Each structure stands twice: as C-alpha cells, then as structure tokens.
Amino acid sequence: MPTEDAADLIELTREICRKDLAPKVDDAERAHTFPQDTFRTLGRAGLLSLPYPEEFGGGAQPYEVYLQVVEEIASVWMSVAVGVSVHSLTAYPVAAHGTREQQEALLPGMLSGDQLGAYCLSEPLAGSDIASMTTRASRTGEGWSLKGTKAWISHAGHADYYTTFARTSDEGGRGLSTFVVPGDATGLSFAAPERKMGLHCDPVAQVMFDGVPVEAARLIGREGDGMKIALSALEAGRLGIAAAATGLAQSALDAAAGYAREREQFGRPIADFQGLAFLLADMEAAVTSARATYLHAARLKDAGRAFGTEAAVAKLVATDAAMKVTTDAVQVLGGAGYTEDFPLERYMREAKVTQIFEGTNQIQRLVISRQLLTR
16 A cells, blocks of 8 residues: 655656746647656656565555555656556566566666667557567577567657567467567667657657677566566556556646636636636546556556456556547637647647557457456
8 A cells, every 4th residue: 555655756856847847838839849857857866666576676655655646747748647657567577577687687777767768569550459460589699689560659769778579480479479679789779769749858769679689697587578568568558558648648637627717708607607617627527437447457456456348348448538638628728728829729639649659559458358258
C-alpha cells in the first residue's frame, strides 16, 4: 500500500510539474522541441525509475504509486508523461527476464536518470500483428547482427539504448528474441520524425538497423522468448498509458470547469445552466472511472496477481475517456476551445493517439473478450 513517503513523492512530482514543466510546455509543444533537460530533471529526482528494485538504482515503489506520478506529469505535459512510460517499458525486459549479470550490467545505467530508452517493437507492416515482424537478428562470431526497420518509435535518435525485438528464426511468434542495442551502435540510423497531429515533443520515427552488431550478452531472456517478453511488457505499459490518459483528461476537465465558472451568458455563469453542468458531471464520472480502473489493475500487479485483462480494461476505459472528456471540454469553451489561446485543442489532439498506441483499443477489446469467453 502507498506510504507517507509515497505521498511525499507525489507532492514532489506536483512541485516539479508546477515549477519546471508548466512554464515550458506551451512553447515547447509549438516548437516541437525534445525535452531533454526535462527528462534530466525528472531523472535527478528519481522519477524515471520508480517501479524498479532499489539495489539497481530504482525507487522500489509500488506500481500504484508510479502510475499516480505518471498521471500527475500527464496533467501538465502529456509528451513527457508518455516518455516516462516508454522509458519504464524499455527497462522491463532486463528487470523481469534478464540474468543477474545482465541486470547488474545494464539496469544501473537504465535507472540512473541519465539514460533514456526507446522500445523498438512495431514495424511499418507489423503493428498489432507482432508475429509478422521481419527485422532479423543473425548470429555472428561475436554475437548478433540486426537488420530491418522499426516504426513509430518514441525517442528515436535521442535514446541512449533501444530495447529491440527481432526475428531469430522463422517459427512465427515463437521465433522472436529481445536485444538491448546501444544508442551509438554502428549501422543504427533514423528517419525524419513523423509529422503528427499531437504530442509534438515526443519525436516518433523509423529506426533502421543495417547490420547493427550486438554483443551476445545483450540477448535478453532465451532465444525465441521475445513474443512472451513483449506481451508481458505491454501489460505493464498499458497501465502507463492509462494513467497518462487519465491525467490528460483531468487537466481538460479542470480547464473546462474553471472556464464554466467564469464565463457569463444571459447574466450568469454558464455553469449554472443544467445542460452544461450535467456535461461536466459526466466528464467527472469518466475521469474518476478511468482512475479507478488503472489503480485496480496496479494493485493486482503489486499483489503479484494476474492483471492482464484488467490492464486492457484500464487502457480501454481511460483512453476512451480521455478522448471524450477532451472533446467535451472543447465544447464547453465553444469557439474559444477551438483556438490556440487555450490548451484544450492540444489536449484533444493528444488524446487521440492514446486510443492507438500500446495496442489499439480494438485490440484491447479482443484481449478482454477472449479472456472473458475462455474462463
């Protein structure tokens, strides 16, 4: 259960968000600036390694606490919150499936706050269908050589390491393996960033592997375990996105409610009109429900219980809520909400992708229904 220290940690996060993130976010998002200094600030505060063991440099915090920190960051700067979630995802394979030697060699750097990771799973023709990936790792005398292209990779060109999934045999999903590739590896290159509708400070691009050499010691888990590792990592990663989506929705709700209290029409605040007040009530219900679903899944995870279905539910509920709440928040502000004078139009653009990455919401429904019907 969260402790007094955890409450202090969440308060520290709020303070950093208020003093360091909030003054920068609007200008940075307009300029598409990668927030390297912001990640360093979070790293120095220990906020990039919260759910990992203390012996390797982590914060040893329950996942429930880590996710609340992600929500707080997302309520101020969604791009950074997504980056924190992605970074945590990149360390998971080593922490959960690496040998003791690999953990001692790799985790202190990953969790130091000085490094930032990227998660290379998707490909141009292999998004939801992970088993169809074509990036291949071939054996060499010293280890492996990776060749292929990954797509939609956050932190591409900025990461210090790339947690990468590649094909080591032709056995479909059973032929995938996991590697940690150094960011300065020979043969590693990057396409121009995608021109996205939102999350402009989260650069996403293709990562190209042209005979990239990887030491044998950087194969994580057994050869052929990549699919299992990727799917288990995504269960945890979905909770990070659920928490971030909840923070984004909360920020949109707060902005809409504040505007409704101040904006007057027909001689009184628009919040006094029942039609709008009920809309705000529905938005509050959506945000509260989203928070409850991700916290429930996190508590199962912290207790060592299965949480995959609950993670899919949380990702589905929270991201659908974020899309609805941000859209309704724009409506509350009317024409003002459609302008860049207020952040609501940005929140709405940022919410859309949460229904797509870490497994589309159609995939979440598939996961949930399969588990429900095979119990």
